[in-house]
Amino acid sequence: MDLKRSPLALHFPDMPDIDGVTLRTVNAGYKDWERADLTFVELCDGTTAAGVFTQSACPSSEVELGRQHIKQGAARALVVNAGNANAFTGYRGREAVEQIMAQIAEGIGCAPETVFVSSTGVIGVPLPKDAAKAGVTAALTAPPCSWEDAAKAISTTDTFAKGATATAIVQGKTISISAIIKGSGMIAPDMATMLGYIFTDAAVDPAFLQQLLNDSNGKTFSCITVDSDTSTSDTVLAFATGKAGNAPLVSFDSEGADAFAAAFHDVCRQLAQLVVRDGEGAQKLIAITVTGADSDESARKIGLSIANSPLVKTAVAGEDANWGRVVMAVGKAGEPADRDTLSIGFGGHWAARNGQPVDDFDEAPLARHLKGQEITIEVDIGLSTGRATVWTCDLTNGYIAINADYRS
Amino acid sequence: MDLKRSPLALHFPDMPDIDGVTLRTVNAGYKDWERADLTFVELCDGTTAAGVFTQSACPSSEVELGRQHIKQGAARALVVNAGNANAFTGYRGREAVEQIMAQIAEGIGCAPETVFVSSTGVIGVPLPKDAAKAGVTAALTAPPCSWEDAAKAISTTDTFAKGATATAIVQGKTISISAIIKGSGMIAPDMATMLGYIFTDAAVDPAFLQQLLNDSNGKTFSCITVDSDTSTSDTVLAFATGKAGNAPLVSFDSEGADAFAAAFHDVCRQLAQLVVRDGEGAQKLIAITVTGADSDESARKIGLSIANSPLVKTAVAGEDANWGRVVMAVGKAGEPADRDTLSIGFGGHWAARNGQPVDDFDEAPLARHLKGQEITIEVDIGLSTGRATVWTCDLTNGYIAINADYRS
Incomplete structure (x- = not known):
């Protein structure tokens, strides 16, 4: 099926690199295609993290583990598999996720609990462990790639690559936020899955980052709908590397917190609207x-x-x-x-x-x-x-x- | 727009007359058409009544007044207007309903509170009082008609006439239930409106009739959906004339109450499924x-x-x-x-x-x-x-x- 580019599509924006974030993509062969389908994002030591996940009572293992690990507020890596949602796959699906976490942890020297995994695509088929293993091995030494490359590699039936960016002045320093998202394109028997990832070089306490994400989620991602259906895998994660060198933002009382929150919220709003712009069959x-x-x-x-x-x-x-x-x-x-x-x-x-x-x-x-x-x-x-x-x-x-x- | 008969349509059943119920239809001219669009059902003295209504926070005046009057548990007449839902029409719409109630009450000699009115069709346009007045005048002396005629006269864009019937032995007597319903066909800017009317010659205490209707509603009308949308006018009314001569059913302890309840429930189930069979565009x-x-x-x-x-x-x-x-x-x-x-x-x-x-x-x-x-x-x-x-x-x-x- 040839999906036409949505008439509501926007051009991919010019997005700044985020110090402490390295993007890589490879072809793991989750489907019989040539495109990159495994995205590996390495995050520098000290990166804080926050996340919101689907409220589905039948989530994937990726969501279950992510929900546990996010409580520690720290991240060193993100892996996104496209072409297989690994949902409704029981213990075999969970083993595949744990294998990826262990392999990345060994490869970059971090705790498996700081590796986050998302998968999107066909459901009911366990993620093939062999393909994942070879893919991760290749990804660990692949050359860095662009935001647009990563945005394409996490997508399934999206008709255009989606990115958003904003900057703010925090304590006299320019901090940047760059983010990518995939939306609700889907082909039977795949399911709509919204996966969004927000990266910033600001230093942000994980509890405050979670608070900002919860607040913005309630006014952006939770305020969009294409067809009222909710995926088993929906996930938005935010990562703050702290490389901008500001004194960590711990609450709205911190200097510059308002400016950061406004930029963060603006990025969430842009991402949410991009998903709607790629709603299936959307003309308006x-x-x-x-x-x-x-x-x-x-x-x-x-x-x-x-x-x-x-x-x-x-x-x-x-x-x-x-x-x-x-x-x-x-x-x-x-x-x-x-x-x-x-x-x-x-x-x-x-x-x-x-x-x-x-x-x-x-x-x-x-x-x-x-x-x-x-x-x-x-x-x-x-x-x-x-x-x-x-x-x-x-x-x-x-x-x-x-x-x-x-x-x- | 020419609506094709639903591929899931059923033939109109052979339905028995109900002693104490007289059906009449006329053309009131609510739209520029030749078909009957005003249905007048006269009920004998002593008829008990029960009803369930839309839970919409923006109901029509017909629903508001019906909800008040049903508390008395007595009915002498039903008027159904097709072609104009009279919803979102403010005080002018309410006046039109009160006019119909008063005119019928005077015509057959009953209290206005025992006259029930429903309207279905375009919204935002007050029901024309002149057309309603002339229509009711004609209806009061019109010749009786068949169930199928009445089922057609209450419909708007339904693609087939819908009726259901059942009988039961109550205290050695055969009691009958005959019912008609209109479903969810609609054309912009009309709205889906489900209007159902159940008539029986059994004698049933109004509180027990309401209990049976609530129970069956929960398992039939409340278990169907075409597109998740809920009309401002949805109404199901049940009327019991008592002409069969059984000792009134007052609870499940009454002799024959179980048999009556089973037949009543069966009719509700049939009606509910008929509505789904005429869902817009339905093929399955x-x-x-x-x-x-x-x-x-x-x-x-x-x-x-x-x-x-x-x-x-x-x-x-x-x-x-x-x-x-x-x-x-x-x-x-x-x-x-x-x-x-x-x-x-x-x-x-x-x-x-x-x-x-x-x-x-x-x-x-x-x-x-x-x-x-x-x-x-x-x-x-x-x-x-x-x-x-x-x-x-x-x-x-x-x-x-x-x-x-x-x-x-």
């Missing part, structure tokens, strides 16, 4: 902003109810400012709402206010907005001050074609 | 049975997580026994599950057992099953004894065509 990027909700969390839930509604997503695909479907999605969210204070708009134009269609409604500006590639939906609940923005894409025949018509 | 009916869950409710939630997963539904459309996507949907349900005790099958054949693909797996019988029209998915969680069956349909290009390509 949809940003849904909910205001006036009972709380920010309530606003997020209402936003996701709208973003996950097939009826709303198909209406946007059909360029139809169908506010009735938005009312429906607000109503079913299970959150406080009042029909008679509810207002709904598209592209900054209200279609309904306080529970009734706008008098003398002019659909023309909404229709023009819906013809564009970046759509906004505004929902005011009219109850309180809670707000959130979530992102999704439209639902088109392309989604059906990728997920139904194509057979494994 | 999918029954998902979850066993071994922590509780029956947990099993139902896991079943709905699978039934609502676009990835599972597109896999069935593509006739792909993609158990990996079922694992994913179990994992995201937010219910107790353990990867290593999870088993998944299609058509009675296991694909994975206890967290691993079946050894020497033979896909041929699963592939044959997936080519059929009625698909079963079996999921054993392996934790406890909770179980549930839910029903859905596959997700095809037809759904996109109906909801996106067609413009209002």
